[in-house]
Amino acid sequence: MKDQSGKKRVNLRDVAKAAGVSVATVSRVLNSPEAVTEKTRVRVQDVIDQLNFVPSAAARAINSGRTRFVGALVPTLDNAIFARFLASLERALGDRQLSLVVATTNSKPELEAEKAKGLLDIGAEGLIISGVTHSDEFTALIERTRVPTIATSYFDPTYALPTIGYDNAAAAQTALRHLHELGHRRVAVVHGPTRNNDRTQDRITGLTSFGQGMDLAWFEAPIGLHGGAEAARAVFTDGRATDAILCLSDVLAMGVQFGLQGQGIKVPKDVSLMGIDDLPGSAVSVPSLSTVHLPVQRMGEQAASALADWVEHEKRPENQLLEAHLIVRASTVPNERTQ
Amino acid sequence: MKDQSGKKRVNLRDVAKAAGVSVATVSRVLNSPEAVTEKTRVRVQDVIDQLNFVPSAAARAINSGRTRFVGALVPTLDNAIFARFLASLERALGDRQLSLVVATTNSKPELEAEKAKGLLDIGAEGLIISGVTHSDEFTALIERTRVPTIATSYFDPTYALPTIGYDNAAAAQTALRHLHELGHRRVAVVHGPTRNNDRTQDRITGLTSFGQGMDLAWFEAPIGLHGGAEAARAVFTDGRATDAILCLSDVLAMGVQFGLQGQGIKVPKDVSLMGIDDLPGSAVSVPSLSTVHLPVQRMGEQAASALADWVEHEKRPENQLLEAHLIVRASTVPNERTQ
DNA sequence: TAGGTTGATGTAACTAGTTACATGTGTCAA
DNA sequence: TTGACACATGTAACTAGTTACATCAACCTA
Numbered sequence: 001m002k003d004q005s006g007k008k009r010v011n012l013r014d015v016a017k018a019a020g021v022s023v024a025t026v027s028r029v030l031n032s033p034e035a036v037t038e039k040t041r042v043r044v045q046d047v048i049d050q051l052n053f054v055p056s057a058a059a060r061a062i063n064s065g066r067t068r069f070v071g072a073l074v075p076t077l078d079n080a081i082f083a084r085f086l087a088s089l090e091r092a093l094g095d096r097q098l099s100l101v102v103a104t105t106n107s108k109p110e111l112e113a114e115k116a117k118g119l120l121d122i123g124a125e126g127l128i129i130s131g132v133t134h135s136d137e138f139t140a141l142i143e144r145t146r147v148p149t150i151a152t153s154y155f156d157p158t159y160a161l162p163t164i165g166y167d168n169a170a171a172a173q174t175a176l177r178h179l180h181e182l183g184h185r186r187v188a189v190v191h192g193p194t195r196n197n198d199r200t201q202d203r204i205t206g207l208t209s210f211g212q213g214m215d216l217a218w219f220e221a222p223i224g225l226h227g228g229a230e231a232a233r234a235v236f237t238d239g240r241a242t243d244a245i246l247c248l249s250d251v252l253a254m255g256v257q258f259g260l261q262g263q264g265i266k267v268p269k270d271v272s273l274m275g276i277d278d279l280p281g282s283a284v285s286v287p288s289l290s291t292v293h294l295p296v297q298r299m300g301e302q303a304a305s306a307l308a309d310w311v312e313h314e315k316r317p318e319n320q321l322l323e324a325h326l327i328v329r330a331s332t333v334p335n336e337r338t339q
Numbered sequence: 340m341k342d343q344s345g346k347k348r349v350n351l352r353d354v355a356k357a358a359g360v361s362v363a364t365v366s367r368v369l370n371s372p373e374a375v376t377e378k379t380r381v382r383v384q385d386v387i388d389q390l391n392f393v394p395s396a397a398a399r400a401i402n403s404g405r406t407r408f409v410g411a412l413v414p415t416l417d418n419a420i421f422a423r424f425l426a427s428l429e430r431a432l433g434d435r436q437l438s439l440v441v442a443t444t445n446s447k448p449e450l451e452a453e454k455a456k457g458l459l460d461i462g463a464e465g466l467i468i469s470g471v472t473h474s475d476e477f478t479a480l481i482e483r484t485r486v487p488t489i490a491t492s493y494f495d496p497t498y499a500l501p502t503i504g505y506d507n508a509a510a511a512q513t514a515l516r517h518l519h520e521l522g523h524r525r526v527a528v529v530h531g532p533t534r535n536n537d538r539t540q541d542r543i544t545g546l547t548s549f550g551q552g553m554d555l556a557w558f559e560a561p562i563g564l565h566g567g568a569e570a571a572r573a574v575f576t577d578g579r580a581t582d583a584i585l586c587l588s589d590v591l592a593m594g595v596q597f598g599l600q601g602q603g604i605k606v607p608k609d610v611s612l613m614g615i616d617d618l619p620g621s622a623v624s625v626p627s628l629s630t631v632h633l634p635v636q637r638m639g640e641q642a643a644s645a646l647a648d649w650v651e652h653e654k655r656p657e658n659q660l661l662e663a664h665l666i667v668r669a670s671t672v673p674n675e676r677t678q
Numbered sequence: 679t680a681g682g683t684t685g686a687t688g689t690a691a692c693t694a695g696t697t698a699c700a701t702g703t704g705t706c707a708a
Numbered sequence: 709t710t711g712a713c714a715c716a717t718g719t720a721a722c723t724a725g726t727t728a729c730a731t732c733a734a735c736c737t738a
Binding site: 009049052054056057058059061062065067068069071076077078080083084086087090091094097099100101102103104115118119120121122123144145146224225226228229254255258259261262280281283284285286 | 388395396397400407433436439441443454457462485567600625
Binding site: 063 | 715716717718719720722723724725
């Protein structure tokens, strides 16, 4: 009781029969046409066109052992930083004839394990994941299946899987150092959810250790312009004096900027503002946003070529540390008070 | 000369042999464990775990005829509107046990055809595309393979494929009508590239026909904050008086806002500003942005369920018109001059 | 105790391709 | 004319699963 609908799709045997040749010849017409006489090739091709024959990807895959696609698990698509990363990843994978299956995890470890299972079930040859904190179930799955998997947005050579990314603690410190050098001591830090997010956790840890002797106040907000705007209100409603606001992502910083604008607080006159990410829009906002550039495009390219090599030549990639660097724009100025 | 590496992956026959059962029993343990005795199930499962057996997705697919994934072709991931659409699409497909392969076309028809071919080659069961303007090569491919394909972000019941989307001309007119009702007559229209983009073309056509008697000036800019900011400069450098700026996407509008801010031009006091899209951030910007809400989330859900039905039950979906509606916020005010 | 029913398991034929090897044909040189 | 060789094509065995059908044992009933 296979296909109720009667007319099953035409296969290579149907074509062979209709063209009066063997299955091997049809296969050759498809894969090495130069090995077939002009005459038969044309005849077979005609039949293929007539019958609308489309070779089955699955049957091909079963022979080659290749499905030619990999999966990427990202927390969300709603943050431009991931969208940019995926865009770059997709392009670079495409150059290597690999397609990209996207799955979002909403930063939920159980969802991640489930989606990863789904990706492997449909035949993903490799995985790209974010960070190094994952559920036991997920870790066990990767170990058991031994599927090539690269952790990104994070650098940690001691991790069980290869990591390709930046040092989040250092990136955050770079930002805070900049503020410190400008004379800012009382800094409000606006960050996204820390739960299940080791990138954010690392940035916070980095700030905590660098910020000894500084006056850091912490504000958690959902990532997005809205979260940033809310946080801007929170920063100034508790009455505490603030020299600068450091946002652990550019989207939050832009949201904060809007929030401040709504309160009539001027950047950078009244308060300096920094982000981390360096989204393309950050150079355009008014005032333009000082930030720390995270090389997500290069990360996408590196991850793509590393994963492709691993998948195709069983070459486990090296860990790669990508440099994040400071970008000084108009949103940060020296602290007048301490001049 | 198949697998040079020697140790080929373990398959179901290996497991059967090691467990001392038949292949059918192993298959049953995997797919209908209730049909197998507790004792043999445990034994087989043990062997599976021991040997790290992972069933081949391709072999499964060859039998079921299902690969359980579909492809989406979008112009870019760098515009939040597509990222949001894909996020919603991915979630809704996931509910139906389908995965999503993402391919970006950069609005290049040749790339679209090539990527579509790639998606079908790896076994995509269906496709989601943007708009109704496509290369002949692409159209021929869809026709030949008869792969379920839905065109989105566009509504046109006369199109060869089912369309699920909004009326782009009407959406643009909704925006312009709002400006007109506020007394604005001299309107600068900032739009993205029209080449190979029927959504933008339709919006422009809609504006042209509605805007008879109004004074419309056209500015093309690459989509993004940067493009918007540049356009804002262009609008006011040619010396022409302008009551309002209508941007055919919210990202452009936000960019325009930054551009105006840089020139010291105030929204909405000096000029009214509108977008189209209704991105989540548009409500947060200062001033908050009047716009036309495009229901991309619902579009994702509808497209997902329609495509799933088509793929699974060969039920070709109906065309669906999704309503776009006006959102009035702070960036548009009545024209003082005409009061 | 024979016959029927149920439930678990095995055998082998499927799915749709690729490909090693066998075969056949034609050309050319000896 | 015959053998050598190249080249095109065919046969059948692979790839790794699923599943219809056959088999067999255990249990229950008559």
